[in-house]
Amino acid sequence: KEFSEETKQHFKKKEKSKAARDNSAQIAAGFINIVAKAAGIILILIAFSFLLALISGFWFMPFGFHFTHGIFHFSFPEILTTIFSSGQWINATMIALAILVGIPIFWILFAGIQLLFDIKNPSKYLGVITLILWLAAIATLGLATARGFKNFASYTEGRAEYVLTDSQWPNLYIQLDTDKIKNEAIYWKTVRFGGRSIGWQETHDRRFGNPELIILESKNNDMVLKVTKASRGSSPSQAGRNVSNIEYTFLQKDSLLILDPVFYFDKDDGWRNQNVILELKIPKDKIAVLDKKVRNHLNVRSSSKLNIIDQ
Template structure:
């Protein structure tokens, strides 16, 4: 009795007798050696092993046995063919396989010759009919109303030819080593031919696409260039008109407000011209470049470009010099204080003064007759000094005495301390007290024509302990160390009066519950 060995062929376990295993091993060694130098030897050998496993399974099932014997190996290898059957010499004919070994044709979907899913091509292979006639029949049944459901059923039922064995069985070719090699060589040749054809067919298309993109690109470039020229010319024209108008208004009262009142009168015209050159030259150069791109024959001399560059650098240098001169006006800072007594009261109401402070110059500017204007005020004006940056701050602290006071600390800057102090002394600030109501202005004031040198006023309101203070919400942006929203309901109006009280530890919200509720949302800016 021969010894039995367990082997694995393409994932399937078989029991095989020892002598049969030796013959099979010799056969597979010869196959692997023969295809060792093929472009894809591993794939060919895998397909052969797969077919051997199928044939052994069929043989065992047919004979109702579980062990492969020598006769089974001889039958299968003879049917698959031997590597000696290959034509080594091209002049020597290849031995044809016996017709009794022709494979049984099977129905598969041919996905390599498909229009939709390969059903028609697969049926054509099975019945030996060209696929075009099957497709014609399918179209006829489609108009009859039964083609779609039949096609879908066939699509689901007929398997797809995936492996090389499936493709040979679909065409009725003998499934042997020769045809495995033949099919593989045909695939490689077809791939090479397809790549060559694709390259040959794609080259004219690529050339045409390149020409189209190039022409379209030129059209787009010219359209963009035309837009640049039009916009640039309009911009240059607007700059010239703006320069003329600006120089005409520069020394008038219309441009004495912030930020124009930062610049010294002696530097106004030169800085205006410098800014004009810095904007005008690059815009003009862009227009010239666009003209050269669109009209290729137009030659622009290098002298023009160099001239533009020199003008621009000159404007930049002059601008930097005079800006630094203006900046030197802010070198030193000076301060002085004025202490004003406040009429004592157990309760104070702090509000923003809505009226504009009118100087003698304002009366002349507005053509105001003091007799006709008596008792009238301008409310919420945004002219003149109201355009200045926020230059007022307010701090409320506990007074050391029983009499409340308001300390006004004025500050300003200048090229030296004496000039800075003079600038600070020119600043004006107004507050009005009527009984317990204190109205605070939102800005400091300087005379018309005076230069802005960061004039500020820092207010310190000192009130005795246990004094109540109702503060209007509009003052929140001026307060230091406190935030009014911590002591007011959500969505409160700007003129809402929040109630505070001066304690030994400083100002505290009178409504403790509301204060604690808001404190949970955000920590206060000071510790009480």
């Protein structure tokens, strides 16, 4: 049975419409495939960038953040040595951090490879294994964090007061030991926690920090320098040992007070928030003249009632 001409035209239009739809679908599929491959390349590049940053930060070179209250110029092993004194905890934390960061990087890389080469989904066991490892890394970091907090559980201070010789001059000149400033410049590795910083050299067994200087009015017209050394530790006795290991010196020559720009403590003690506070009490009629390097190296605070000049 032959179809009418009108019916034949109708079928031809339907065939053309179907061909047009198929052609559009192929174009869309091709475009989606191109976008998927481009996304795969981008994911692979991102994964490799994160991987290089992870490897360099963990094992090769320090990198850092630079802002007002934060940490700058560090590598992860150096940070961990300031918190943990045990090599086992340092290694466990390093491994846990590598797994915690490495597994997401692995899946980003794998997703990029899947998109680029049209690879099917992996075995479900791979996802389960990586999830277990990732959760184990979180648990290990939780234990390490608890251990780290334990190292700061106790706080101890040690104080000593020194009566300074009151010269006939109306001014008290306060300077820093310039030789030790030069030596401090050699200490290129620095870790900053908030407003404090510590630093060290690879060839030295001690670290240093910058003390605080507080200038107050003396109540009895005596010039007194009170040196307070403070530290935390896992126990009161450990905090006390950390305090006893803090080294700080100063020198007075007539109307000149020479302060050390840094205090030192043993590298094996780790960072336990060691600090030195210098509380200088001077008579109200005495003029304190600060060398410009004093404010550059020390955290200086003073009473508004005193006459203090920056030179």
